[in-house]
Each structure stands twice: as structure tokens, then as C-alpha cells.
Amino acid sequence: MEFMRITSAANPSIKLAKNLAQHSRAARKEGLSLAEGIHLARELLSHPELVRKVFLREGAEKNFEISEILQKYLSLKISVVQLPSQIYASISPVDTSAGIVCEIRIPEEGKIKKDEDWIYLDGVQDPGNVGTILRSALASGVTNIALSPQCAYVWSPKVLRAAMGAHFFCNIISSVELAEIKEKTGAVCLVADARGGKDLYEEKWGKGQTLWVFGSEGLGVSEKALELSDLTLLIPLDSRVESLNVATAASVCLFEQRRRRLSGIAHK
């Protein structure tokens, strides 16, 4: 295989990638991001229009899976840029990388669709949590995700990595108010709140399409979200625990919804 090769940290492509790796604001500003790892590089083969170039750590092409993926990118006329490991390390969004990073165009904002299930993230700030929630949402069958302006930027490299490719199957609106989503979707607004609410398992809910709201790590959902809530739900926890991690709580709620849908129980 023939690769391009860059050996200077001063090269504009490297400077740009480094900026994207280090500052999540840069991704939003440039409309570009980095997708690290074998899993994402393979997923992106189904979305080649998003891939601007592929960065490769010198030697990583010896990995059989990576080599297979690179051949496909080359046959799609997408350039593969080989980097000495020190330069690769400066553009990798994670410390222990498999040696492959795709630079991608961030797709346009998603659209508000009626008659489908939604999730709204209300100030979830940890990129790992946002990504894990996307992965769990898709796994539970929900593909519409909207986020408040206070959330970690959903297309940042760390969120991409944690979501393991879920982005590419989802309809994502990166910065919007809950009121707008609720009004335009007409979905029942279910708010998960560790401080109190009806029992997730005992309460009847989930008959029509739902709009689940999950709040921030420290503070939970905002007052605004509680005002817009049609039903506030609580996961019944052992009394020795105050709350679950937000990504865990979201997954428990979304899979209770999936259980109800799969078993044909519209409510309860």
C-alpha cells in the first residue's frame, strides 16, 4: 500500500488535527472532528462521504484489521497519511490509540421528527457519559437525540469514541431548548430525577412516543425541564445509594422502555 507521509509537526494538516484533538470547541468551529480507533474507522467505511482523511501511526498497518480497512479507504480514493509515532500521539484524542484516526466532516444538524421517540440531554457535561448514552439509546432502539447548549459537544472526539459509531445511525440536534423539542414532537415528556418521582417500574407510561430527559452529573435535571415534564420518574434504588451515574440511569430507563415495547406492554 502507498501512503502519504507527513513528518513535520508544522504541517497545516497536523496543526488542524492537533487542535481538533485538544479543544472540543475547535470541532464545533471547524465543522470537523476526529474518530479514533478500529471500530469507528470500520463504521465510517459505510459513510465515506464524511471522511476527509485517515491518519495512521507508522507501523499500525501491520495490524491485520487496520490493513484491511486502509485498503478499502484507498480504493475509495480517500488519502491515508502515515505519521511518525510522536506526531501521531499529538493528534490522537486518546492516550492509548490503536494507531488509526479518521478526520471527519460533522454532518448537518438533525431534524425534529414527529411520531418517533426522542432523548433530550439537559446539561450532561462529561463526554464519556454523552457518548455512552448515544450508544445505549441506539441499542434500545431510540435514534433521535437532542442536547442542551450546556452539554459536552456531541461531535467532539471523546464523545465519538464513547458512542462507538452510534452517531452515524442517529438523528442528532446538538444545541436546542427542550421546550422546542417538546412542542414540535408532541411526545410525552418523561423526566428521570433521582430526587423523587413515580416508580419507573410501577408507573404506567410508554404508550405513545416518548421524550426522555436526563440531567447533568452533579445537579440532575434543570428547573426548566421539571416544568416541562409530563411525568417525573425515579429508579427505585437501594437506600444506601443516592443516585446512579447519569449514563447508567439513562440506560436503565431506556431498556425498561425497550422491555415494554418488545413485550407489547404499552404501559406497565
Add this chain to the structure above:
Amino acid sequence: MEFMRITSAANPSIKLAKNLAQHSRAARKEGLSLAEGIHLARELLSHPELVRKVFLREGAEKNFEISEILQKYLSLKISVVQLPSQIYASISPVDTSAGIVCEIRIPEEGKIKKDEDWIYLDGVQDPGNVGTILRSALASGVTNIALSPQCAYVWSPKVLRAAMGAHFFCNIISSVELAEIKEKTGAVCLVADARGGKDLYEEKWGKGQTLWVFGSEGLGVSEKALELSDLTLLIPLDSRVESLNVATAASVCLFEQRRRRLSGIAHK
């Protein structure tokens, strides 16, 4: 309040704490660990026998919550050591710390108890995942946790932080084989496997006490665990997703168990 003060990085207490912060092997070897943050410092007030000393970043005592906690430690005759921020940073197991770290004695290994629910972690290597599973386990009412020798060390600072205090309510065996736990508890061995198994929601299980097994991030459960399995269960995922994060998958299984227990459904 009167604090001890250390200003030299060469002080033996600092060298020890730094070693504990940086190398999870050190925790196992020394029988000591670090519990970072306000939440853990508050939880540990109920277990003062475990706390050897409290490290404080200079100025952090101005935080009202921290100041309250420090007063209680001082009244328990546990020494509070104030550090200049640079030295504090070297002993803090996390980059963004609230400014308080407790150095703790690791309790003795737990005991194998019959007639109770268990969880076995089979090669879960990410400390954040191990900690999140402990937190979810306790939240779901399961307090007995055993780990394979390949897991992240359960008493390491990063696992302590992710578990948010769950350690102090659990019976933990840090390194043991599944065969021994299964034989001595007599519990039904339920193995979660993303590669295949019976449907988590449709299958009847959970009548007697259970021993749930969750596998490693990359490879899932080991062959040995599959051989010991009484029932292999699969979370029914949307076909666009291969698997869930292991901490998420464990939480979904454990809360399905909790749902069945709470609703009095012994099976289904």
C-alpha cells in the same frame, strides 16, 4: 482549624501517597489506597477506622462542605495534612480534584456467603467500569462482589472514585476464581454474553439467589465462565449495535433483576 503542613515532595508520606496515586499495584502491595473527593470523604466519616490521614489542598478548606468534613475528622483525632497545590496535584489520583483526598487502609478480603446474591467480574479491566458496576450493584441491592485476578484492582483509587462509596457497604473478594464462588455459594450462575444467549426479558430466571457474571471490555466472558454458566443471557439490542459498554450491560441486567424482585415476580 489547625492542620499539619507538609511542603516537601521528599517527605515519606508524600512519596507514599504519590506512589498510591500513580500505580494501582502499589495499593495492593501496601494495603493502602486513596479516596478522592467530597463524597468519599463524607462516606468515610462512617468508617473512621479505615482513614489513616486526610490530605487537603491549601485553600480547599474555604469550601463549606470540606470545612465541615475536616472538623469532623479533627474531632475523631485523624490528622489533616495541608499541602501546597503543586504537591497536592502530585498525590491526587484525578486531574480535577475538589481538594480533599483520604488515605485509607484497605479492609480484609470479604467472605463467601451462601443464600445471598453475588456478582462476579471476569476480567473487567477498566477501573471506571469496575467502579460503576459496584455502584450499580449496590443500587440494585446486591452487595457481594467477587473479581477475577485479571480485573482492575478493586481498591485502586480510580475504582474507589467511580464507585462513589459503594465499597464501604459491600462484601468484596478482590481475586478469586469463579468456580470457587459458584461451588461455595450454590447460587445459579447467570452469564451475560453479547454474542448469544436467551432473551433477558423473556426467560424465566431469578427465583433463587443469583451469581451474575460480566466479562471483559474487549472479549466478553471467558470460556471458563461459559462452562460454569447455568444460563447464558443476552440483552436484546437493536441490530445496529454490537454490544453495550460492560458497566451499562451489567446495570441493565441487575436492574431487570431488581424489577423482578420488587414486583414479586420470582421468574418473568
